Amino acid sequence: MPELPEVEVLRRHLEPLLLGRRVAGVRVLRPKAVRPGTGEELAALLQGTRFGKVGRRGKYLVFELSAREGARRVLGHLGMTGRMYLRATSGPVPKHAAVVLPLDGGKESFVFEDPRGFGRFSTDLGPLDELGPEPWDRGLDAGGFGRALAGTGRAIKVVLLDQSVIAGVGNIYASEALFRAGIAPARPANRLKPAEATRLLAAIRTVLDEAIALGTKAPLDFAGGEDGLFYYGSGGDASVEMERFRVYDRAGEPCPECGGPIRRVALGGRGTFWCPKCQR
DNA sequence: CACCATGTTCCTTG
DNA sequence: CCAAGGAACATGGT
Numbered sequence: 001m002p003e004l005p006e007v008e009v010l011r012r013h014l015e016p017l018l019l020g021r022r023v024a025g026v027r028v029l030r031p032k033a034v035r036p037g038t039g040e041e042l043a044a045l046l047q048g049t050r051f052g053k054v055g056r057r058g059k060y061l062v063f064e065l066s067a068r069e070g071a072r073r074v075l076g077h078l079g080m081t082g083r084m085y086l087r088a089t090s091g092p093v094p095k096h097a098a099v100v101l102p103l104d105g106g107k108e109s110f111v112f113e114d115p116r117g118f119g120r121f122s123t124d125l126g127p128l129d130e131l132g133p134e135p136w137d138r139g140l141d142a143g144g145f146g147r148a149l150a151g152t153g154r155a156i157k158v159v160l161l162d163q164s165v166i167a168g169v170g171n172i173y174a175s176e177a178l179f180r181a182g183i184a185p186a187r188p189a190n191r192l193k194p195a196e197a198t199r200l201l202a203a204i205r206t207v208l209d210e211a212i213a214l215g216t217k218a219p220l221d222f223a224g225g226e227d228g229l230f231y232y233g234s235g236g237d238a239s240v241e242m243e244r245f246r247v248y249d250r251a252g253e254p255c256p257e258c259g260g261p262i263r264r265v266a267l268g269g270r271g272t273f274w275c276p277k278c279q280r
Numbered sequence: 281c282a283c284c285a286t287g288t289t290c291c292t293t294g
Numbered sequence: 295c296c297a298a299g300g301a302a303c304a305t306g307g308t
Contacts, residue, residue: 002286032303059287080287081305096305116304118287127288154297163288170286248286269299271284 002059002078004135004168005211010084011056012216017086018051018103018110023065025102033098033114037123045072045123046101058131058167075125079118087111131167135204140166146197149189156192157185158268160204169204172248173211175273177204179247184279185272186265214244247273 002010023046028039046065049072055062061076061084076084087094089102089109099121101110112121132148133140148165149156159165160174169177178185180203183196192200246256251264255275265272 006286077287079303080285114304115306116285116287118303152296158298161287172286270287 002080002082003170003173003211004056004059005173005208005215007059007061007078007168008056008212009215010078011054011061014061014084014086015054018054018063020050021103021110022050023047023101024104024106025100027100027102028098029093029100030096030098030114030117032117033112033120034122035120035124041123042074042099042121046074057128057134058163059170060128060131062125062128073125075120075122075127076112077120077127079114079116079120081116082112082114082119084110084112130164132162132164134167135169135201135208140201142194142198142201145201146192146194149192149197151190153188153190155186155267156183156189156200157272159189161268161270166204168208171270171272172245173204173207175248176207176245179274179279180207182279184276185267185274211244247275249273 026039026043026046028034028042031039034042049065049067052064052066052071055064059077063074063076065072065074076082078084082098086103086108089106093100094111094113096113096115097111098114098117098119099112102108103110112119133144145166149159152159157174157178160169160177161171175185177200181196181200183192183200247262249271250262250273253262254260255262255278258275258277260275260277262273262275265274
């Protein structure tokens with residue numbers, strides 16, 4: 001489930017597992033995963049290097065690797081259905097494995113699997129240049145955010161999905177943040193009042209912070225599978241599942257604030273959930 | 281069978 | 295130039 005919080009939790013999970021491990025092999029099972037480069041290019045860049053820090057920008061993971069000749073970087077993106085984890089190299093390769101990197105002696109492998117194939121594990125860092133500020137950036141104070149919104153008449157919910165405006169917000173947390181801020185998702189961005197922009201930015205930070213905290217404290221996300229894979233909501237902890245979203249995917253259910261029915265509309269071609277009473 | 285899905289990019293139309 | 299909508303990518307869940 002990859003929006004910024006899920007990617008950040010995955011980053012924190014992977015970094016200590018990968019730090020210092022040597023890449024003993026590079027197997028590209030789905031060439032599209034390494035686009036626009038090739039498997040050969042990825043192998044040439046990675047073979048024999050060691051994993052360093054794992055960073056994050058928006059929904060992207062930035063894997064730092066050290067080689068004799070200097071530092072290298074690989075960009076990861078989970079798309080809609082990507083997963084990254086370490087598992088024993090022995091046994092059948094996962095059905096949708098896209099990239100497998102045997103580590104050190106070869107007993108363990110780093111795996112990127114991705115059934116729908118929207119994700120990436122690539123030497124091309126170009127997408128980073130298209131990203132707007134991180135939600136917590138100093139430069140993105142309330143005034144800066146307000147000015148960014150003032151420049152467009154698109155629906156505010158659609159603008160929140162624009163990674164060049166603010167990096168990391170996806171379809172779920174866009175609905176959640178607008179609900180917290182009490183702002184209707186179809187409002188033109190340039191018609192938000194300064195106080196509303198301020199409230200919305202605070203709401204974005206809150207929902208993302210809370211989701212990261214939830215993912216960090218939920219051992220079920222990692223401990224469940226024998227491979228230690230990460231996937232929100234798959235661990236069977238109903239209470240965590242229940243707490244997760246206040247409006248997302250809750251069409252017809254009572255609003256947690258006013259009890260009125262939550263509605264679903266399509267904005268930007270995607271499901272958008274909101275309370276017409278609480279959000280104006 | 282129909283419809284929906286956490287993302288991104290490209291293309292068309294107005 | 296902007297905004298909106300759709301298609302595409304490929305698979306799985308309900």
